[in-house]
Amino acid sequence: MTDTINWKELSEVEKLKYDSNYLRGTLVESLADPITGAIADGDTQISKFHGMYLQWDRDLDKERKKQKLEPAFSFLIRLRMPGGRFTPEQWLKMDALAEKYANNTLKLTTRQTFQLHGVLKKNLKKTIQEMNDSLMDTIAACGDVNRNVMCHANPAESAFHSEVIDLAQKVSEHLLPNTTAYHEIWLDKKLIADSKTDVEPLYGDRYLPRKFKIGIVIPPNNDSDVFSQDLGFIAIIENAKIVGYNVSVGGGFGSTFGMSGTYPRTGTVIGFCTPGQVVDVAEKVLLTQRDNGNRKNRKQARLKYTIDRMGVEVFTSEVEQRLGYKLEPARAFKFERNGDDFGWKKGTDEKWHLTYFVEGGRVKDDGKQNIKTALREIAKISDGDFILTGNQNLIVSSVSEKVKKKVDTILKKNGVAPSELSGLRKNSIACVALPTCPLAFAEAERYLPTLISKVELILNDFNLFKEEIVIRMTGCPNGCGRPYLAEIGLIGKSPGYYNLYLGGSFEGTRLNTLYRETIPEEEILKEVRMLIADFAANRSEGEHFGDFVIRKEYVKEIKEGKDFKH
Structure with a gap:
C-alpha cells in the first residue's frame, strides 16, 4: 500500500516519518556532529x-548575530509520567539533572510532567540515561503519537485516585510506540539494522497524522481539563464505585492566526464504557484517527478536524465497528471547577x-x-510521593503527621510557606513562551505574574480579591496553556500586545470568545477594570465571571469550535 502513496499530496512530515526507519532518522549522526x-x-x-x-535563547539572538554566531541552541526534554506521580528519589534526580545539565530550573507542565530547559546537545544522551536509571523516560512525550496521559491529581479529594492513576498508566503503556x-x-541497546524487524501494530510506518492527548477526570x-483532550474519560461513580466512564472525543486547542480553518474545539461526549473497556476504547479511537486523519495538511490533522469533517455520528459508528460493540448512552455528571484546591487535606x-x-510551574530559587x-529538602525527608497537577502545581502527597510538620518548617525556612493568594492567581496558567519557545510572539510565563499583580489592585478596589477567576496566558495561539477555556484568556500577538478573550466557564466546559484584539497592557487593564466594576455591581448570587460576561452580552457564547474567531 505504501508503494502507491503519492507523497507529493501529503505533508513533508509524512514522508519524513516513513523514511525515518521507525523514528531513527539520522539522529545518531546529528548528535555526533560537533560543528x-x-x-x-x-x-x-x-x-x-x-x-x-530543539530551541534557542531568543534573548541572545541580536548579540549572537553581531558576533556571527549561530543561535544559542539547546533542547527541551519532557518526561512521560502518566498521572504525574513521582517518588522522592525521582524528584531528587530531576533536581540534580536540572543543575547538572539544564538551566537549574524545573518546569511543571500542564500535562502533569516535568520539562528540563537549556540542555545542550552534548548532554542529551547523558541526561536521558540518568533519567532511565531512576525509572523515568521521555518516550512519546512529544510527536505524532499518544502523549502523557493525564488523570485526576489529588488522592485527598477522591478515594478513587489510585484507580484512575493505575488506569492512566495502563492506557499509556498500551499506546506506546513499539519501535526500539x-x-x-x-540507552545504547543493540542496534536493529533492518527496520523490517521493527513492527508498529498500532501506529504503522507513519504514526498518527498529529499529536494525540488523553485525560481522565x-x-x-x-483538573485535567477533559474537554481539551483528543480523548477524555469522565469517571461515573455510583454506590461508592466507579462503574465506568463517559467518553469524550475531539478536544484540542491548536490554531493559527489568520487561518479561519483552524480553531479550538471542546470534546464531544459520545457514550459510556465500563472500566474494563477503557483501554480498548482508547485504542480504537486512536486507530480511527490514524486511518481518517488529514495527512495532507498538518494544520488540519488533529482529531477535532477529523470528527468535524466526518460528523460525530459517523465517527462514533466507525469506532464502535472497530470495537465490535456499541457504547452505552452517556450518564449524568457535573463539574464544579477545573483548578486546584490548595492547602493541606487528609x-x-x-x-x-x-x-x-x-x-507558572517554574521551580527555582531566587535568593x-x-x-x-x-522541595529538595522535603524530598529527602518525605515518606510519601510528589504528584504534579494539570495546572502546573504540585502535591506533596501521602505524608505522615510527623513529616507534615517538617514540610511546613522547611517551606517557612526557605521563604516559600503557603501564603494568601488572590482567587485570580490561584487559577492562573502560563506557557513558557519567550525566550526559549520558537513559536512565541509575546511573553507569557515571565509576564503573567506581573499583570496579575496589577489586576489584583483592581480586584481589591471592588472587594473581589478572593473571587476565583480563571486566567491563562500564552505567547501564541497554539494553546499549550489551554487559554481557550479560561474566563480571561490572553494570547500574544506581538511583543507587548495580546488578544483578550472572555467567557470560558469556571468548570472548563465552554470556549471563550475574542473580546478585544491586539491590545497593550494599558488597554487590558482598562477593559478589565470596567468589566470587574460591572461584575461587582451586577452579578447574580454565586455567578462566575465567565457566565456573567456572556449573560451581559460582552461576548456571545461559542457552542461550536467552528464558530470560533481570533
Whole structure:
C-alpha cells in the first residue's frame, strides 16, 4: 500500500516519518556532529517522538548575530509520567539533572510532567540515561503519537485516585510506540539494522497524522481539563464505585492566526464504557484517527478536524465497528471547577496531602524565595510521593503527621510557606513562551505574574480579591496553556500586545470568545477594570465571571469550535 502513496499530496512530515526507519532518522549522526549545537532539520521532527524539542535563547539572538554566531541552541526534554506521580528519589534526580545539565530550573507542565530547559546537545544522551536509571523516560512525550496521559491529581479529594492513576498508566503503556529506536539511540541497546524487524501494530510506518492527548477526570473535579483532550474519560461513580466512564472525543486547542480553518474545539461526549473497556476504547479511537486523519495538511490533522469533517455520528459508528460493540448512552455528571484546591487535606488513606501553588510551574530559587531548595529538602525527608497537577502545581502527597510538620518548617525556612493568594492567581496558567519557545510572539510565563499583580489592585478596589477567576496566558495561539477555556484568556500577538478573550466557564466546559484584539497592557487593564466594576455591581448570587460576561452580552457564547474567531 505504501508503494502507491503519492507523497507529493501529503505533508513533508509524512514522508519524513516513513523514511525515518521507525523514528531513527539520522539522529545518531546529528548528535555526533560537533560543528553545530543543533541537529538536522529532519531529525528535529523525529527527535520530538523521543521527547525533546530543539530551541534557542531568543534573548541572545541580536548579540549572537553581531558576533556571527549561530543561535544559542539547546533542547527541551519532557518526561512521560502518566498521572504525574513521582517518588522522592525521582524528584531528587530531576533536581540534580536540572543543575547538572539544564538551566537549574524545573518546569511543571500542564500535562502533569516535568520539562528540563537549556540542555545542550552534548548532554542529551547523558541526561536521558540518568533519567532511565531512576525509572523515568521521555518516550512519546512529544510527536505524532499518544502523549502523557493525564488523570485526576489529588488522592485527598477522591478515594478513587489510585484507580484512575493505575488506569492512566495502563492506557499509556498500551499506546506506546513499539519501535526500539529510543533504547538504541539513547540507552545504547543493540542496534536493529533492518527496520523490517521493527513492527508498529498500532501506529504503522507513519504514526498518527498529529499529536494525540488523553485525560481522565473524576467529577466534580475537572483538573485535567477533559474537554481539551483528543480523548477524555469522565469517571461515573455510583454506590461508592466507579462503574465506568463517559467518553469524550475531539478536544484540542491548536490554531493559527489568520487561518479561519483552524480553531479550538471542546470534546464531544459520545457514550459510556465500563472500566474494563477503557483501554480498548482508547485504542480504537486512536486507530480511527490514524486511518481518517488529514495527512495532507498538518494544520488540519488533529482529531477535532477529523470528527468535524466526518460528523460525530459517523465517527462514533466507525469506532464502535472497530470495537465490535456499541457504547452505552452517556450518564449524568457535573463539574464544579477545573483548578486546584490548595492547602493541606487528609485523605481516606489517613495520610496528609499538600496542594502547593507554583507560579507558572517554574521551580527555582531566587535568593529570597527558594522553592527548589525547599522541595529538595522535603524530598529527602518525605515518606510519601510528589504528584504534579494539570495546572502546573504540585502535591506533596501521602505524608505522615510527623513529616507534615517538617514540610511546613522547611517551606517557612526557605521563604516559600503557603501564603494568601488572590482567587485570580490561584487559577492562573502560563506557557513558557519567550525566550526559549520558537513559536512565541509575546511573553507569557515571565509576564503573567506581573499583570496579575496589577489586576489584583483592581480586584481589591471592588472587594473581589478572593473571587476565583480563571486566567491563562500564552505567547501564541497554539494553546499549550489551554487559554481557550479560561474566563480571561490572553494570547500574544506581538511583543507587548495580546488578544483578550472572555467567557470560558469556571468548570472548563465552554470556549471563550475574542473580546478585544491586539491590545497593550494599558488597554487590558482598562477593559478589565470596567468589566470587574460591572461584575461587582451586577452579578447574580454565586455567578462566575465567565457566565456573567456572556449573560451581559460582552461576548456571545461559542457552542461550536467552528464558530470560533481570533
